[in-house]
Amino acid sequence: MPRKPKRPCRYPGCPNLTDNKSGWCDAHEKKMQQHYEHFARGYDHRARYxxxxxxxxxxxxxxxxxxxxxxxxxxxxxxxxxxxxxxxxxxxxxxxxxxxxxxxxxxxxxxxxxxxxx
The missing domain is CATH 3.40.1800 (His-Me finger endonuclease fold)
Structure with a gap:
């Protein structure tokens, strides 16, 4: 069965293609997760929990x-x-x-x- 075509990474200007559900390529996945933890959550969940x-x-x-x-x-x-x-x-x-x-x-x-x- 054929796979879905890869999509462009959501990171601005990134030329990589990805099939990750998050939409970020492997190079930007960790960076964006850290960004989310710092800005969107507003706290360090490891320190809180x-x-x-x-x-x-x-x-x-x-x-x-x-x-x-x-x-x-x-x-x-x-x-x-x-x-x-x-x-x-x-x-x-x-x-x-x-x-x-x-x-x-x-x-x-x-x-x-x-x-x-x-």
Whole structure:
């Protein structure tokens, strides 16, 4: 089966072609990820979450594979994110009582509501 044709890199002036989903060629992928971490997020996620977070997140998603909000509404949707109920910036922890597994849609709804309230 033929593959999709490669697209031009999204980096301005870059002549490289790529088939990466991000749209950045291999030469610019890391650079743009660092740019995102610094400017778009506004914080260093490694400093905020700590080195243990990837293991905690993976363990929680393994134990809770379905989105908890969707499951409460009778829908079965695979969870892809782990949400802190009480944000780390407000004193929350990685304790299981403070976590919930969510799909992207439910996670966005929670954060949109928080932005509107705040």
């Amino acid at each position: 700590g080195g243990s977070w990837p293991k905690v997140r993976a363990r929680y998603l393994h134990a809770h594979p379905l989105c908890e909000r969707c499951a409460a509404a009778g829908r079965y949707v695979k969870a892809t994110l782990v949400h802190h109920i009480l944000p780390l910036s407000e004193g929350g922890t990685h304790d299981e009582k403070n976590l919930m597994s969510l799909c992207v849609s439910c996670h966005e709804q929670i954060h949109q509501r928080a932005k509107q309230d705040g």
